[in-house]
Amino acid sequence: MTNPPKPLEHQQKIFYTGLLILFLIELVRTAWISDIANITLVTVLNFIHGYGPTFNIDERVQGYTHPFWFLLLSGATYIFRSVYLATYILSISISLIVFWLFLTKFTKNTITAIVLACALILSKAFVDFSTSGLEYPLSYLLIIFLVLCAIKIGTQRTTTSMLCYFLCLSLLYLCRPDLILLFSPLTLFILAQNYKRPSSIICSMLIGGLPAIFWAIFSLYYYGLLFSTPTYAWLSISIPLGERLTQGIIYLIDIVNRDPLTISTIFIAIGLGLRNGIFNAILSIGIILYILYIVFMGGDFMAGRLLSAPFFLSVILLSRINFNKLQLIIFAICIGTLSIMSVNSTIFSNASFSNIKISTNGIADERGYYFKKFGLLNSDRTYFFPTEWDFKEGQLQAFCNHIGQHALKSGPGTHYLDTCALTDPLLAHFFVKKTGTSWRIGSAVRALPENYIESVALNKNLLTDSEIHDYYDSIRIITRGDLNSRNRWKEIFKVNFKNSYTIKITANKN
Numbered sequence: 001m002t003n004p005p006k007p008l009e010h011q012q013k014i015f016y017t018g019l020l021i022l023f024l025i026e027l028v029r030t031a032w033i034s035d036i037a038n039i040t041l042v043t044v045l046n047f048i049h050g051y052g053p054t055f056n057i058d059e060r061v062q063g064y065t066h067p068f069w070f071l072l073l074s075g076a077t078y079i080f081r082s083v084y085l086a087t088y089i090l091s092i093s094i095s096l097i098v099f100w101l102f103l104t105k106f107t108k109n110t111i112t113a114i115v116l117a118c119a120l121i122l123s124k125a126f127v128d129f130s131t132s133g134l135e136y137p138l139s140y141l142l143i144i145f146l147v148l149c150a151i152k153i154g155t156q157r158t159t160t161s162m163l164c165y166f167l168c169l170s171l172l173y174l175c176r177p178d179l180i181l182l183f184s185p186l187t188l189f190i191l192a193q194n195y196k197r198p199s200s201i202i203c204s205m206l207i208g209g210l211p212a213i214f215w216a217i218f219s220l221y222y223y224g225l226l227f228s229t230p231t232y233a234w235l236s237i238s239i240p241l242g243e244r245l246t247q248g249i250i251y252l253i254d255i256v257n258r259d260p261l262t263i264s265t266i267f268i269a270i271g272l273g274l275r276n277g278i279f280n281a282i283l284s285i286g287i288i289l290y291i292l293y294i295v296f297m298g299g300d301f302m303a304g305r306l307l308s309a310p311f312f313l314s315v316i317l318l319s320r321i322n323f324n325k326l327q328l329i330i331f332a333i334c335i336g337t338l339s340i341m342s343v344n345s346t347i348f349s350n351a352s353f354s355n356i357k358i359s360t361n362g363i364a365d366e367r368g369y370y371f372k373k374f375g376l377l378n379s380d381r382t383y384f385f386p387t388e389w390d391f392k393e394g395q396l397q398a399f400c401n402h403i404g405q406h407a408l409k410s411g412p413g414t415h416y417l418d419t420c421a422l423t424d425p426l427l428a429h430f431f432v433k434k435t436g437t438s439w440r441i442g443s444a445v446r447a448l449p450e451n452y453i454e455s456v457a458l459n460k461n462l463l464t465d466s467e468i469h470d471y472y473d474s475i476r477i478i479t480r481g482d483l484n485s486r487n488r489w490k491e492i493f494k495v496n497f498k499n500s501y502t503i504k505i506t507a508n509k510n
Contacts, residue, residue: 015110016103019117022347023099027092030127030349031376032367033084034302037133038404039423040064041083044074045389046412053222055423057412058459059479062228063423067215068174069135081386083408087133088376094137095130101144106319115332116315122339124259125304126311127346128367131376134305135175140312142172143182147283147316150186154193154279159200165190166208173212179309181293185285189278224478224492230443233421233428237444240435244298247361247441251299251306252291254363258303261338262311266291268331269314272321283317301442302366351377362440396457400445417456419445425479426452426472 033041039055043064047053053070055063064070076086099120107113120126129136149165152158169187173180194201220226239247255263266287273284287310300306323331339346345353345368353375355368372378394414397406403416403423420443421427427446434444449472451462461476463469474491481488 012110012113016100016113019103019114019121020096020100023117023121024092024096026121026127026347026349027095027130028376030346030353030367031088031092031131032128032371033087033131033133033374034366035370035374035402035405036422037087038402038408040066040070040073040404041087041133042404042407044070044077045083045387045408047074048078049389049412051412055407055418056415058415059425060223061423061425061479062219062223062225063230063418065177065228065230066135066138066175067219068171068211069138072138077387082384083387084379084383088131091131091133091137094141098130098137098140098144101141102316102319105144105148106316108319108322111325111328112319112323115328115335116319118332119261119265119315119318119335120312122335122343122346123262123265123308123311124342124345125255125262125308129305129308132367136305136308139172139176139179139309142168142175143179143309143313144316146172146183146186147313150190150279153190157194157197159204162190162194162200162204163208166204167211168208170209170212174215176309178293179290182286182290182310182313184289185282189282220492220496222483224488224495226496229425229428230422233424233443236421236429236431238431238433239298239439239441243435245295247298248295250361251294251363251441254299254359254361255304255307257341258365259342261335261342262304262307264334264338265318266307266311266314268334269317273317276321280317280320283313287313287317298441299363301362301364301440303363305366351375362442396453398448398453400443415456417448417453419448421446425475426468429471429475 040063043053043055046055046057051057052060053062053074054060072090073083073086076090077083080086080089099117102120103113103117107116130140131137145168146165149161149168152161153165169180169183172183191201216226219228225232252263270284270287273280273287275281290310294300294306345355345365353368353371355365358364358369367375389411392411392413394410396415396417398417398419399406400418400420403418403420407414407416416423418424419427421430422443427448430446432444432446449468450464454460455462455472459480461469461472463472474495477485477488477491478495
């Protein structure tokens with residue numbers, strides 16, 4: 001499908017090293033930790049201090065959606081002892097590896113490398129989520145490996161390359177599950193290409209899929225559920241299709257105003273990819289499917305977050321196009337022009353960067369909102385000392401926003417009841433209907449059942465509603481009971497596999 005890259009010449013190495021240093025400076029100037037990432041950081045601290053991989057130490061709940069990223073963060077925190085230092089080092093290091101691999105494995109010449117590297121450096125979405133404490137740096141790395149494996153399958157068709165592809169696909173699922181959609185057309189294409197080798201396909205899929213299979217087994221055993229608590233919380237929010245699609249389109253329009261380079265690059269790549277060979281066309285179709293998914297889901301409350309991965313794949317796709325000098329000049333001018341609106345928040349960003357305004361459509365510049373508190377340039381030096389995580393008895397607290405931030409300050413002794421249900425095993429299964437103009441895309445605040453706070457505080461089921469009471473009994477057994485008791489496995493089966501037992505509970509917003 002493509003020729004293997006030639007060894008780098010001395011001049012190329014100089015240019016690429018210069019670009020890498022520029023990107024490193026930008027990462028240091030823009031590095032931050034998002035509010036939602038703090039939930040993962042709390043879980044990491046509980047895990048490495050022996051309380052288990054859970055948010056509240058008295059109940060087994062998976063409050064994160066990225067097991068692979070969680071495990072890497074846990075290992076880095078164990079080594080560096082500071083969860084903040086570990087997060088910054090891991091995010092920046094992986095992002096630099098991604099940048100270098102892109103330059104050396106995909107770009108055809110120095111000029112193309114410089115132009116496309118500038119696109120990455122000037123994309124606000126890509127830069128914002130190259131740190132943030134979320135899983136995107138690791139997602140970018142797996143995207144690179146997937147494309148490289150697919151190219152190798154097309155040229156060599158070895159079982160090893162196919163195995164590597166499905167292994168990376170499995171790890172991508174454990175990093176950010178919805179990104180699998182980006183590679184669904186490519187996966188189908190690979191299967192169709194190798195249909196005469198069924199044993200090789202089956203073997204590669206089974207062995208490559210082992211990380212996802214093992215995690216599903218562990219999740220069912222330890223947490224009692226196949227999927228994370230945030231997944232159930234998001235799936236239990238009902239928004240009328242028309243309103244959801246409208247909000248999804250608004251999300252794309254919003255990025256046009258904030259970061260036109262990112263969205264323009266995506267559509268340019270799609271248009272060129274569809275006209276330049278079947279492999280590039282298939283990558284384009286994957287990007288189209290993901291954009292449609294974004295619209296269907298109603299977008300996101302974080303500006304640019306959902307577009308950062310398809311943008312990165314789009315830049316990889318553009319690196320495969322044979323541009324002539326005039327086309328490269330035109331594209332470079334477009335990059336420079338389109339980046340004007342976001343240049344102060346990317347390459348020229350500094351410690352004073354701030355944007356706390358949340359637009360009327362509910363979409364916010366998340367880095368701008370949190371950077372002054374959680375940006376690397378503004379971090380207190382104590383953030384880089386070993387993180388203290390001593391047990392101190394605390395009272396139960398119930399709220400939604402900034403729950404991870406509060407939990408990091410108070411330590412493992414306080415139980416935080418998450419009214420947005422991202423870390424609460426009962427509320428995550430409450431059915432919430434949003435309609436009208438008052439809702440914001442993302443998590444929804446649940447109304448607490450009568451006596452729920454008392455039930456959690458006293459570790460007793462004091463709920464008065466009979467239907468919710470029975471369901472909470474099952475949840476308590478699963479999340480608080482003996483891991484290996486027969487009764488717990490009975491409840492796990494009911495909640496996960498027996499549809500007749502599933503209860504839909506309608507909860508009004510607070």
